Amino acid sequence: MKRVRDLLRPSATPILSVVTALLVGGIVILLTDFDHLSQLGTDPIGAILGALGGVADAYGAMLFGAFGDPGRIMTALQTGNAPDIAKAIRPITETLVATMPLIFAGLAVAISFRAGMFNIGGDGQLILGALAATIVAIGLAGKVTSPVILVGAIVAATVAGGLWGFIPGFLKARTGAHEVITTIMLNYIAALVVFFALRSPSLRAAGSSSPVSKNLAPIVDVPNIISLPAIRLDYGFVVALLMAVAVSWLLFKTTKGFELRAAGFNLTAARYAGMSAGGSMMLAMALSGALCGMAGGFMVIGTVGQLSLDLSGGIGFNAIALALLAGLRPSGVVMAALLFGALTNGGKLMGVQSGIPFDLLFFIIALVIMFVAAPGLIRGMWRIKGKPATEIPVVPPAGAAPTPDELVEIEELP
Amino acid sequence: MTAAAAAQPIAGEGLAARRALRDARIRGVAFVVLMLAAAYFASGGMDTPAKFSFWIHEQGGESAVLLTSVGILWVVAAIASAVVAGLQFLRGAAFRWRRWLLVLIAPWITALLADLLGGKPAILTNVVGGSLELASPIAMAAMAGILSERSGMFNIALEGKMLIGAFTASVVSSVAFIATGNVLLATLVGITAAMAAAGLTGLLLAWLGIRHNVNQIIAGTVINIGAVGITNFIFLRVLQHNTELNSPPSVQPFNLPFLSDLPVLGPILFSAKPYVYVGYVLVIVLTYMIYRTRWGLRLRASGEKPAAAGTVGINVLAIRYRALIFAGLISGLAGSYLSLATAGSFQMQMTAGKGFIGLAAMIFGAWHPVGAFFASLVFGFADTIQSLLSILGVGVAPQLLNSVPYVVTIVVVAGVVGRVRGPASAGQPYEQG
Numbered sequence: 076m077k078r079v080r081d082l083l084r085p086s087a088t089p090i091l092s093v094v095t096a097l098l099v100g101g102i103v104i105l106l107t108d109f110d111h112l113s114q115l116g117t118d119p120i121g122a123i124l125g126a127l128g129g130v131a132d133a134y135g136a137m138l139f140g141a142f143g144d145p146g147r148i149m150t151a152l153q154t155g156n157a158p159d160i161a162k163a164i165r166p167i168t169e170t171l172v173a174t175m176p177l178i179f180a181g182l183a184v185a186i187s188f189r190a191g192m193f194n195i196g197g198d199g200q201l202i203l204g205a206l207a208a209t210i211v212a213i214g215l216a217g218k219v220t221s222p223v224i225l226v227g228a229i230v231a232a233t234v235a236g237g238l239w240g241f242i243p244g245f246l247k248a249r250t251g252a253h254e255v256i257t258t259i260m261l262n263y264i265a266a267l268v269v270f271f272a273l274r275s276p277s278l279r280a281a282g283s284s285s286p287v288s289k290n291l292a293p294i295v296d297v298p299n300i301i302s303l304p305a306i307r308l309d310y311g312f313v314v315a316l317l318m319a320v321a322v323s324w325l326l327f328k329t330t331k332g333f334e335l336r337a338a339g340f341n342l343t344a345a346r347y348a349g350m351s352a353g354g355s356m357m358l359a360m361a362l363s364g365a366l367c368g369m370a371g372g373f374m375v376i377g378t379v380g381q382l383s384l385d386l387s388g389g390i391g392f393n394a395i396a397l398a399l400l401a402g403l404r405p406s407g408v409v410m411a412a413l414l415f416g417a418l419t420n421g422g423k424l425m426g427v428q429s430g431i432p433f434d435l436l437f438f439i440i441a442l443v444i445m446f447v448a449a450p451g452l453i454r455g456m457w458r459i460k461g462k463p464a465t466e467i468p469v470v471p472p473a474g475a476a477p478t479p480d481e482l483v484e485i486e487e488l489p
Numbered sequence: 490m491t492a493a494a495a496a497q498p499i500a501g502e503g504l505a506a507r508r509a510l511r512d513a514r515i516r517g518v519a520f521v522v523l524m525l526a527a528a529y530f531a532s533g534g535m536d537t538p539a540k541f542s543f544w545i546h547e548q549g550g551e552s553a554v555l556l557t558s559v560g561i562l563w564v565v566a567a568i569a570s571a572v573v574a575g576l577q578f579l580r581g582a583a584f585r586w587r588r589w590l591l592v593l594i595a596p597w598i599t600a601l602l603a604d605l606l607g608g609k610p611a612i613l614t615n616v617v618g619g620s621l622e623l624a625s626p627i628a629m630a631a632m633a634g635i636l637s638e639r640s641g642m643f644n645i646a647l648e649g650k651m652l653i654g655a656f657t658a659s660v661v662s663s664v665a666f667i668a669t670g671n672v673l674l675a676t677l678v679g680i681t682a683a684m685a686a687a688g689l690t691g692l693l694l695a696w697l698g699i700r701h702n703v704n705q706i707i708a709g710t711v712i713n714i715g716a717v718g719i720t721n722f723i724f725l726r727v728l729q730h731n732t733e734l735n736s737p738p739s740v741q742p743f744n745l746p747f748l749s750d751l752p753v754l755g756p757i758l759f760s761a762k763p764y765v766y767v768g769y770v771l772v773i774v775l776t777y778m779i780y781r782t783r784w785g786l787r788l789r790a791s792g793e794k795p796a797a798a799g800t801v802g803i804n805v806l807a808i809r810y811r812a813l814i815f816a817g818l819i820s821g822l823a824g825s826y827l828s829l830a831t832a833g834s835f836q837m838q839m840t841a842g843k844g845f846i847g848l849a850a851m852i853f854g855a856w857h858p859v860g861a862f863f864a865s866l867v868f869g870f871a872d873t874i875q876s877l878l879s880i881l882g883v884g885v886a887p888q889l890l891n892s893v894p895y896v897v898t899i900v901v902v903a904g905v906v907g908r909v910r911g912p913a914s915a916g917q918p919y920e921q922g
Contacts, residue, residue: 103719107726193706252903255645255706259845260895260902267895271888392714399707432725437718445711449701 089400091453092446093414100439101130104431133431140424141170141417161303166420168301168308172378174416176201178315179370180394181401181408182322183240183363188403189326190359191339196243196258197367197391199265200236202384204368205375206269207235209288209382212375213278216294224295229372236368237361239265244360248353254360262391270384280381288375288382297377311373316409318366323405325362335359367391389437393419396444415440509582516586520574523593527567530604535560539603540610544756552612553753559608562600569596594867602874609881616873617757622830624862624869625768626651629823630847631854631861632771633816638856639779640812641792641805643916645709646694647820648844649716650687654824656720658683659835660728662737672738676829679737684821690716691817695810698918705916713844721837728835740764740830764826768862771819775858788812792912795919806921820844842895849898856911864901871897 106112111125143166151163180197187194208228215224239261246252273279273286280289297309326332337345338355346352370390375382397415401407418436426433446453453459537559542552573589602611630647637644662679669675690712697708728735740762748759759766779785790798791805791812799805827843828835846868853867854860875890 103722107723109727193710195710246899246903250903252899256845256848256902257899259842260849260898263842263895264892264899267888267892271886274886274888392710395710396714430726432722434718434721434725438715438722439718441711441715441718444707444714445697445703448703448707448711449697451701 087459088450088453089402089411089447091457091459092400092443095446095453095456096439096442097134099442100435101134103435103438104130104133129429133425133429136428137418137421137425139421140166140428141421143167157303161305164303165305166424168306170413170417170420171312172307172416173420174412175312175315175378176370176374176390177393177397177412177415177419178312178319178409179366179373180390181397181412182318182405183366183370184394184398185401185403185405185408186322186326186335186366187359187363188398189339190335190355191342192244192247192254192356192359192363194240194243194258194360194363195255195391195395196240196261196364197394198387198389199258199262199391200239200364200367201371201374201387201390202269202382203239203265203371204232204236205371205382205386206272207368208232208372208375209278209291210272212291212295213289221295225297225376228295228376229369232368232372232375233365234368236371237365240364240367241357241361244357247360248356266384269382273382273384278382286384290381291376292380295376296380297373307378309373309377311377314369314373318369319405319409322366326405331358392437393440396440396447399444399447506582513577513582513584517574517577520570520577520593523597524567524570524574527563527570527597527600530600531560531563531567533560534558534563534604537604537608539606539608541603541613542610543753544612544614545752552614555613559600559603562596562603566593566596566600569593598870605878606881611877614753614756616870616877618761619873619876620866620869621758621765622761622869623872624865625762625764626823626826626843627847627850627868628768628862628865629764629771629819629826630844631850631865632775632858633819633823634848634851635775635779635856635858635861636788636812636816636819638851638912638915639788639792640809641795641912641914641917641919642695642698642809642813643705643709644694644813644816645706645848646690646712646844647816647847648840648842649709649713650690650817650820651824651827651840651844652716652720652838653690654683654687654821655826655828655839656723656824656835657686657821658825659735659737659828662829663734666738667733675738676740679829680822680825683825684818687821687824688814688817691813691815691820692810694817695813698813699806699809702918705918717838720835724835724837735834737829737834739833740826762826762830764822764830767822772858772862779858789912791919792914795914795917799919799921804921805919809919823847842898846894846898849901852911853901867901868894868897 105126108126108129111122111129114122114125143163148160148163148167151159180201183197183200184194208231211228211231212224215227219227242261243252243254243257246257247254270286273288278288280287297311299306299309300312301308324332326336334345334350335355335358337348337350338352338359342352345355371386374386379386393415397411398408400414401411418439422433422436425431535558539557539559539562541555543555545551545553569592573586573593576589577584577586602616630651633647633650634644658679660679661682662675665678666672666675694705694708694712697703697711698705703711724735742761743763743766745759745766749755751759779788787798787803787808790803791808795805823843824840827839832839847865850864850868851861853864854862871894875893879887879890
């Protein structure tokens with residue numbers, strides 16, 4: 076028993092954070108259930124039970140939406156009927172589909188955090204990457220073979236996202252402009268650029284009044300892992316996992332990665348040691364943006380198949396939560412992305428079945444970040460004793476970072 | 490750093506002096522480029538008329554008309570650029586160029602506006618008045634930012650607090666209006682509730698940052714995401730089906746007695762929505778309080794050197810708590826403007842980055858209330874121009890026009906306009922012994 080507890084201890088805070096956040100979310104659902112609560116005067120027990128039932132329905136729908144019905148999967152597998160299997164395992168594969176961009180974006184946030192930069196611009200980098208992929212795919216359609224378009228689109232997405240991420244990194248290194256403000260502004264600008272680009276008749280879906288691009292599936296599609304009808308899971312997910320390995324290798328096994336982490340840990344010390352702090356910032360932000368751009372590319376030519384303004388749906392913000400939850404470790408990012416993918420995918424069914432707006436998830440996610448970032452809060456709430464087993468690496472306060480002038484002064488030291 | 494170096498003549502051949510001189514030359518060249526650009530535009534615009542009018546006493550009444558040509562406005566801009574460039578080269582690093590920049594910006598913007606309008610008349614009273622009004626939530630957000638950062642706390646959460654303020658103001662004011670039927674009372678109750686809600690959010694931010702030592706940017710992000718989540722959720726789950734809960738009485742313009750009778754200036758400055766006046770008062774009060782009172786000195790000490798402030802017996806943490814709560818109150822007021830005075834109801838994510846733009850105004854205004862106020866005017870102006878141009882149907886895509894405030898924000902924050910130094914210890918946790 077003791078051994079089990081020791082094993083669980085390192086993950087206690089993250090798990091309890093998620094559980095507590097879901098509980099608070101449940102309370103919010105409860106408190107806004109006016110249909111039931113209005114009967115509180117006449118039938119208090121019925122009202123409370125009804126409202127609690129509403130919460131249970133909502134979270135039940137979320138669970139089924141994320142993982143499907145195990146019994147149904149078993150029977151479907153026994154019969155061996157392809158459409159049945161597809162229908163039964165679809166919730167799980169959809170969870171993985173939702174996980175794919177979250178892995179990319181979570182890795183992106185982890186890289187930038189490790190280098191002491193706070194990339195909130197994931198949404199903008201993602202959608203701009205998606206735009207680049209769309210333009211390349213439509214531009215090359217019919218001119219070259221589909222695998223070439225595939226590679227070209229992903230490369231374009233990666234480069235576009237990388238450039239969009241490089242801008243705040245460059246501005247921070249050269250002028251000290253705070254990356255939180257610049258990345259947020261670049262998010263708005265990216266959305267407007269995409270909106271503007273989608274006015275063009277060559278990109279826009281024919282006859283559509285809303286700004287969506289043509290369907291890209293006939294031009295290029297990332298090959299599926301399982302070829303069953305209505306299953307969207309494709310090799311983008313595998314690339315995401317490979318990227319987690321690559322980022323892990325980069326951060327912990329290469330000199331560049333060491334420099335990135337050193338810059339994040341103590342910029343001044345890194346500078347004294349002869350590392351280029353500004354270079355690390357720019358590299359980290361460019362890599363971060365590139366990963367987000369890649370996510371956008373894989374979404375638009377793979378799982379989603381179409382560029383629209385709400386393609387991202389807050390992935391950039393979810394990524395912050397899951398990267399913190401993962402303790403900024405790439406392996407942890409994959410696990411946390413699976414959890415968030417399940418929440419996202421389940422949240423959609425929750426919205427459809429029980430009418431609970433999907434946006435509740437943003438609130439829950441904010442709570443998760445809060446609890447993970449303030450472990451004392453969760454430990455006090457659940458009365459956990461002892462020292463926290465895992466320290467979440469904390470980004471150094473940006474105010475502590477030397478300004479470019481100070482950096483120059485450091486450079487000039489004998 | 491550069492600001493301090495550029496402000497005074499530097500003797501000696503230190504690195505800072507060399508850098509300052511180089512920067513000065515680069516600025517000079519930039520001003521010359523601006524002059525050449527203005528001269529080039531002037532040559533093409535001599536025949537296009539530019540018609541600006543001002544209301545003298547009231548909207549729709551008598552107006553004073555200024556009729557000139559686009560080319561002449563560009564000539565003025567070119568002359569202004571030439572003067573600033575000349576002064577820059579003459580005085581070198583000692584040139585206090587930041588205030589001269591205003592001399593440059595004003596004619597440039599006027600000429601640019603006239604050029605974009607391409608001969609269509611524009612009522613400047615509405616443009617300036619509109620800028621003032623759209624600037625007021627940004628200015629208030631900037632004031633909240635100044636209070637927080639002067640005390641040593643980053644306040645990325647302004648956006649979220651404004652959103653919560655906008656939401657609370659709309660709902661509470663609607664309910665109060667249904668209950669009492671009194672417009673003034675309902676509005677005041679709504680605004681008070683908005684301030685209280687945002688103030689509590691400020692307390693949460695302070696508590697996370699100080700008590701739990703959460704990185705202040707992460708804490709701010711928590712509040713921003715959480716505010717979007719909870720307001721969207723309640724909007725979709727409750728307000729969408731019960732629109733009576735989201736139809737507050739709207740705040741109307743109010744003519745200040747006597748002052749609004751001033752010719753030309755009255756209609757611009759003193760016939761606006763009350764938020765604008767609150768903005769004026771806030772700027773004056775905060776400037777006085779930060780620079781002329783004991784409380785202000787302690788506030789600044791906590792932000793610059795908390796350890797020293799703590800040593801002389803100042804309760805740094807208490808000051809930071811109070812500053813963040815106060816900042817919350819102000820951002821709640823700013824948020825209530827959005828739902829009560831512009832849209833007439835709460836809309837999802839209606840802040841649209843205003844909180845962050847407020848932070849940019851704070852930086853542009855060098856953490857000083859007066860500077861931040863004028864900086865907010867620039868953003869308010871960008872907003873007004875964008876809507877004016879899209880109404881007039883000028884040949885620029887509306888999406889590109891909409892991105893102007895955001896681009897301006899990046900340019901400002903990146904300090905192309907000048908690098909200024911904020912409070913030295915902003916964002917750093919302080920352990921009180």
